[in-house]
Amino acid sequence: MSLPISRQxxxxxxxxxxxxxxxxxxxxxxxxxxxxxxxxxxxxxxxWGMLGLLHDIDWGVTKNNxxxxxxxxxxxxxxxxxDENFIQIIVSHGYGFDCAGLQDKKRTSKIEFAxxxxxxxNGLIHSYALMxxxxxxxxxxxxxxxxxxxxxxxxxxxxxxxRECENLDLGLDxxxxxxxxxxxxxxxxxxxx
Ligand SMILES: [Fe+2]
Numbered sequence: 001m002s003l004p005i006s007r008q009x010x011x012x013x014x015x016x017x018x019x020x021x022x023x024x025x026x027x028x029x030x031x032x033x034x035x036x037x038x039x040x041x042x043x044x045x046x047x048w049g050m051l052g053l054l055h056d057i058d059w060g061v062t063k064n065n066x067x068x069x070x071x072x073x074x075x076x077x078x079x080x081x082x083d084e085n086f087i088q089i090i091v092s093h094g095y096g097f098d099c100a101g102l103q104d105k106k107r108t109s110k111i112e113f114a115x116x117x118x119x120x121x122n123g124l125i126h127s128y129a130l131m132x133x134x135x136x137x138x139x140x141x142x143x144x145x146x147x148x149x150x151x152x153x154x155x156x157x158x159x160x161x162x163r164e165c166e167n168l169d170l171g172l173d174x175x176x177x178x179x180x181x182x183x184x185x186x187x188x189x190x191x192x193x
Contacts, residue, residue: 004081010053074087121176
C-alpha cells in the first residue's frame with residue numbers, strides 16, 4: 001500500500017492543524033501502537049503507522065465543537081493525496097460517536113478495529129504511566145488490566161472500544177502487552193521514562 005507523503009511531511013501536516021502538545025503525544029502513541037500491531041500481524045507497518053499518526057488530523061480545528069470532529073478530515077487528507085480507502089479507515093474510528101453523522105455506523109474490517117483500539121488504549125496507558133511517576137519502562141500487563149477494570153480511573157477512556165481487540169483475535173492481555181511495548185519504544189519522545 002503506497003502513501004502519498006513521508007512521515008516527516010505528515011508531522012508538518014499535523015502541526016498545521018494541531019498545536020497542543022498533549023494532542024501530539026496522543027498522535028505519536030496511536031502511531032506506535034498501530035506499528036506494533038502491524039508488526040504482530042505481518043501487515044504494512046508504515047501504512048498502519050500513518051493511520052495512527054493522522055487519525056485525528058482535524059481534531060485541532062474541531063475540538064471546540066466535537067460533533068464536527070472528522071467532518072474536515074476527509075477534505076484535508078484528500079488534499080494531501082490520500083485515497084478513499086485510507087480516508088474511510090481514518091473516519092471509521094469515529095463510528096458510534098456523535099460526530100460527523102457516524103453514530104450508527106459499525107466497524108467491520110481488521111484495520112478499522114485496530115485503529116479504534118490503538119487510539120483508545122493509549123489514553124489508559126498514558127494516564128497509568130503518569131500515575132506511576134511517568135514510568136512506563138517497567139509497566140506490567142497485570143497493573144494495566146487493574147486500571148482497565150477500575151472504571152473510575154481515566155473514566156473518559158471507552159473500555160468497550162478497547163474490547164474490540166477481540167475482533168483482531170487478540171485477548172485483552174495480549175493487546176495490552178503489544179500496546180505497552182509499542183509505546184515504550186517512543187517513551188523519550190513523549191516525556192515518559
Ligand atoms: Fe484519537
